[in-house]
Amino acid sequence: MKHVTERIHAWLAGELDPVSATDLEQHLEQCPDCARVARESRAVWETLGSAAAEDEQLSSPSLWPRVRARTFGEQTGGSWFYGPSSVVRAGLASAAVAAGLVFAVMLPGEGLNGDQNSSDQQVETLWLEDSSWTSADQDYGLDRMWLSAGLDTEG
């Protein structure tokens, strides 16, 4: 007689097709060893069922505020820069860089109304060339930032 202990749990779980379940039940009627295992297994099965039913009493953890802070909150509650879209961020970065360039060009001279003389232009050029953040041997990643903002640093 072939024992059925390995299928008892599937029978308890209702995972056997009707024919296999009937076969197994017939076997249990004739085999005391398998019937004992079936009794013990059913007891464990039902105990687990009771424990599962206790989970129903578990109060809802209300995790939304914490989950939100790590998802939508990161978009809106962090830095102003981190808007919902990378396109918007790239646009803002481009505008900021463009404004910076205009400002840098105007600053050493007399402003919009002034006539820029050649010495001013030289100072401006030297200042830009000597500044550490544009020097070729010191890479602070600015070139990459400009490129990612859609600007060509090669001129």
Added chain:
Amino acid sequence: MIDDDVLMERTARNEEAAFRLLVQRWEKEVLAFLIHMLGSMEEAEDLVQDTFVKVYHQAGRYRPEGKFKSWLFRIAGNLARSRLRRRKILRWVRFDRTEHDQADVGPSPQQRLEEKESAGAIQKALDGLPDRQRQALLMHRFQGMKYREIADVMDTTVPGVESLIQRSLVGLRAELAGKVELS
């Protein structure tokens, strides 16, 4: 009730209300699963959050085939098993002599008392199961998932799930015998 797949599509479109509904609909069930997987409420709450953060970030890759629960529990199960692996490594690295000595002399009276509580004994028995056996058993008996769904979640076959659950029950029978009044 709005279907989970619809909510996922809207979550992928960055609709906060849709994602909120999903979280509120499933958080309790995921929490119960993780409590039994990890045996710790605090860690379970952490991982429920991680699970939903992952759901949000992967919403664009979700295929709406009516299997949201399987997909959700696959994420939760993977995170739990990863946490358990890390916990085992930490336990090995931070070998606690005091804890080890206590284990040698057996449980304290307080521990004995707690173990008499059937819920505690059942959780302890679950904790003693190999991780995959525990995951399969919990998904079936506690979350009501069919073997087919569990096979999907755990990347195995239906006979594979059957084997995992069968072995878990053998383990539980041995562990719970004489400790809990089996119903």
